[in-house]
Amino acid sequence: MAERLISADSHVNMDHARVKEHLAPAHHAAYDAAVDTFQQQMLATMGAGRANAESMKQNAHAAFSRPGYGDAVERLRDMDTDGVEAEVVYSEVSGFRYLYMLEDRDSALAATQAFNDGMVDWATADPSRLIVSCQVPVHDVELAVGEVERVAAAGCKSLQLPVFPAELGVPDYYDERYEPLFGLIQETGLPICCHIGLNTALDDLARRDPTPQKGVMVPMTGLSTAEAFGMFILGGVFERFPDLKVVYVEPGLGWVAWYVEIVDDMVKRQGYVFDRISDLPSAYFHRNVHLTFIEEHTALDKLRYILGVENLLWSTDYPHPVTSWPDSRDLIEKQFEGIPADERTLMLSGNAARVWNL
Secondary structure: OOOOOEEEEEEEOOOHHHHHOOOOHHHHHHHHHHHHHHHHHHHHHOOHHHHHHHHHHHOOOHHHHOHHHOOHHHHHHHHHHHOOOEEEEEEOOOHHHOHHHOOOHHHHHHHHHHHHHHHHHHHHHOOOOEEEEEEOOOOOHHHHHHHHHHHHHOOOOEEEOOOOHHHHOOOOOOOHHHHHHHHHHHHHOOOEEEEOOOOHHHHHHHHHOOOOOOOOOHHHHHHOHHHHHHHHHOOOHHHHOOOOOEEEEOOOOHHHHHHHHHHHHHHHOOOOOOOOOOOOHHHHHHHHEEEEEOOOHHHHHHHHHHHOHHHEEEOOOOOOOOOOOOOHHHHHHHHOOOOOHHHHHHHHHHHHHHHOOO
8 A cells, every 4th residue: 555645735726817717806906906015015025925935936847837726636646646546725916015015804704705715615626635735814804714624624624824924014922912812713623834935024135135045035935934933833823823824835844843943052052031931932832833844854864853743744836936836755764774664654654644633
């Protein structure tokens, strides 16, 4: 029997036309205006967003032009080619980056629902294999709570929240405004997925970066996830909501081992006071945080026990430049050489099955 593979990070091209198929025409103008405002902001800054988009085009993988990027039936065929049983799928478009720009609350609600309905509709080709992440805008917590209730009742297994709410002009996640949202998500048992990929706080660095493909800035995107870790862990979110599951998608692994050790050292040896938590920071990391990876040989070989074997989630990252498709099984054999079978099973499928309640 073939080894079970579940990708914790894959992508679909959920374009605006598909979203608008699920949106009443009365809201189309407001939706288009918000999209245009967001796109103009990205172009005007010449920053991290533009660098991220250009990198995807310049370094495109062959999978990027395959029908499976947008067609669910073709995606299932590509998964079969790669020997992947199921994928957790994220939209290429981050809806919460522009949905909050819809000034009319009814339009914002309708557009949010349309976005997620588009995702769910795409997965109907086989919802047991295509696990779509429904996006939850956080500019309006009451709206967010209602949307989580709605998609959870419809059978959604994955929620996506912004990595950095401050980017969108709202408080960080330790703020009490999120209490109703996190309480509900904890009750549903669904994971919160925070996909790394764009951090507009790096816009200035992108402008100063002298390299043609913004190679100084790009690694900083993953490293900046330390801020997100800190707001959840040191800000006491996991203290108050001990059963939350948060998945950071594409943060990198190696540097995180240093982070896990240094925040404990700050308490034990350096005298830092984190008065919102009652245990060492690493305890919350190992209980509540999960990380996806594609190929990180050194981190798996040398650092997996610091990170936690049960905290690591393998992925293909289809169809992005670093995707393992269509050679995932061959690459797995090389990457997991010498790793015990029980640990291998957890990282390739067991942890994902537990986190997403598959």
